[in-house]
Amino acid sequence: MNTAATATKIPPSQHPYANIIYRLEAGGAMLPDTPENLMQIIGLYKAYAVPMDFYWRDLLYIAEQVFLDPLPFFKYFIPKEYLERHNHYAGDDADLRIWRGEATAHPELLEFIEKGELKMKLPRIFHHWWHDRINMEFAEECMRSMLWHRGMSTSVNQFDSYLDSDEYKANADRAIRAYFKGNPLMLGLHNAFPELFLEQCRQMSYYSNLGLFWEVMAPVFFEMSDLYDEGKIASVPDAMNFLVNGIFAIAGRPIYHHVYIRGECYEIIPKSKGFTWLYEAALPYVEAVFYRTSPFRGTKSYNAQAGQVPDDQKDFHYGVLYADKFPVGTAGIPPTLLAQDMLHFLPQYLVDYYQQYCRGEDDMLIQLAVSFQRSMYCVTSAVIQALRTALLYPLDDPNPKHLKANRAFFEAQMDRFLRPEARLRDIQNQNYR
């Protein structure tokens, strides 16, 4: 399981990222294993998990309850039952208990919803108007990027092709008619333009998809933070391996889309279709959000003549692994929304850490965004290792041919980071902050 062992069995790699490939072959992550890195990534998992706990609840609320509301003014005001909804991976009645904490919404989140940054108890609408709230738009942006990058990996992705099937259309049609029952205007619209609400319904299915994805990730991150506090995660590979194990434990969980209309459940994508978490939510999510997303309005010109944005969606490289974090806080930089959300929930040790560097409290938003990039490199490392485990051979395989196959897989993954925008080289350096 160590570098020397692998290196002697097969010839050295010629790849520009050879050092990182050796680290991956030794069971490590893409970012160096230092206590500083570990502290940053775990702290950011914690800070990310709290807003994520809100994101998944609200995403499911929108997918299941708001559904096709033409004027969804209050879609970010989630009702009590969704805050009390039991996460399937936490609490005593969990399907698979990952986090040892409560299954209902995280206490820090509840406190924030109640008092906000103002630390004042006000009706939620005032907090909303004062923009003292969770930036739910960021979650919707992630959802939309999954929706827009549809058909990324048709070979493994069944969920996405199902959205175009006649079966789905029939299910959606039933739900749409039930939802607009007694509303001749909308029903007339639906009859005149049958694709109109169908496409909205597909979007709702992606709301549900992403909500179910994050329902898993939130407790995973909470548990990692707790384990770190208890000293049970002591290195970056520990953290990554926890993620890998989590991915396999949860891989088979169902992905579905249920809509509740007047107390009745409409199964637009029934659980019985057998769509699973790893292939239908996790991998498309990583591809869409970590790698691709869409160009930042404040960074790239969409001018067709300028040709700055690729013609082909598979060439998109604007995800968190490529993002320039220094302009966070500026106009036209979407990750600002998430950075602001995470800022509310930073653990104290990270606040103290950021105080010592750069501009201290003043540019904490950027420092945490850079740490967030590190932490997402750790998650991507976990995904790469999980894929290698699923598709290829163990790292300590004695057969050199198998090791070569692993090597080729890692090199192919690293090829994606050869473009200059990739921050892989930056995160190797602790002074990138």
Place this chain on the structure above:
Amino acid sequence: MLSLLIWLPIVGAALIGFTPGDVPARRARLGAVAIAGFLFLWTLWLLTQFNLSTAGPQLVEYLPWIQTLGLSYSLGIDGLSLPLVALTNLLVLVVVFSSDFAGQDAKPLQRPRLFYSLVLLISSGMAGALLAQNLLLFFLFYELELIPFYLLLVIWGGQRRDYAGMKFLIYTAVSGILILAAFLALNWLTGASSFDYDAIATEGLSQRTQLILLTVMLIGFGIKIPLVPLHTWLPDAYVEASTPTAILLGGVLAKLGTYGLVRFCLGLFPETWSLVSPGLSIIAAVCVLYGAMAAIAQKDIKRMVAYSSIGHMGYVLLGTAALTPLAMVGVVAQMVSHGLILALLFYLVGVVEAKVGTRELDVLNGLLNPIRGLPMTSALLILAGMASAGIPGMSGFIAEFLVFQGSFSTFPIPTLFCVVGTGLTAVYFVILL
């Protein structure tokens, strides 16, 4: 009342300059700020005492001094010198207050006692020169400026400060010699009993003599303003000067040249003026266009600002040449406006240089980023650049428009060229930003 403006800073300079070295520098700074602040308040009070409805000098003070030389201590203030005195005292206060950039990453001011006493000496010299109603007394104060400015340049300046300081010293010394020669000749040729401003009348001189004297004086003051062929000391001196020195140089010293132009060249040779004014208007247009084009070519932001100063002094010359009442109001307005804008620009450029460590246009970028950039400085820089380029709503527009409106009837073509020059000013400030 006026004497206080001259003697208080001298006494203050002596006190601060000769305090023993073990007195902490903060005391020296406090003392200098107190004196400069008092002087500024005193000027404000003078403003209230000023009678707007009478012509000629007010608040006159007269003491015979060395009668054999025709030198008398004769002070007075009028509508031309009052705004300039106010500007001087404001800028001296700003300079004294802000000279110690002792932030976290800037070096504290070296040799503060000497610095403050020199600045106060300059304040005294400026006030004396602006208030003097005796030609020889004016010359005394005019020369008194020289040494403190030279020291400020060579002690606190940039890398090539020796060269810049020497160039400045020689140029201004020559300027002084020419002015002295003209003053002496005036006294002898007109047979005036003293050097008092009122005592000198040029009616008796032949036009040719007047023209020669006027030309000598024009060159003398033209060096200080500076006019285009005589300007080469300026970019070096401004660029090599530290920020406070540059503020004083640009905001205060340049005004001495234009003040001399209006007061002595125009005031003493009213008949001959019409002979030279067409030529001057052309030189003015050349100044404006040359300053703007030279600024466009620069890669160093401080050098850009320095050339912008040459351009803006051109407007003063144009208005003076035109000699309509409106243009003369414009001239005074332009002097004050330029003093304020140039001080602001030099200050902001100084902040950028101190924080970023470079003045290179090709290296500086992204300073408007709200978190990692210098958003406040950059925003102010935009406003200052707009003011300098004559955007309506700012003092630069008022002054330039008065000058243009006043000059157009007399010299339409040079005025049009100057209007083109404001356009070019906007061009290089957009490049700078």
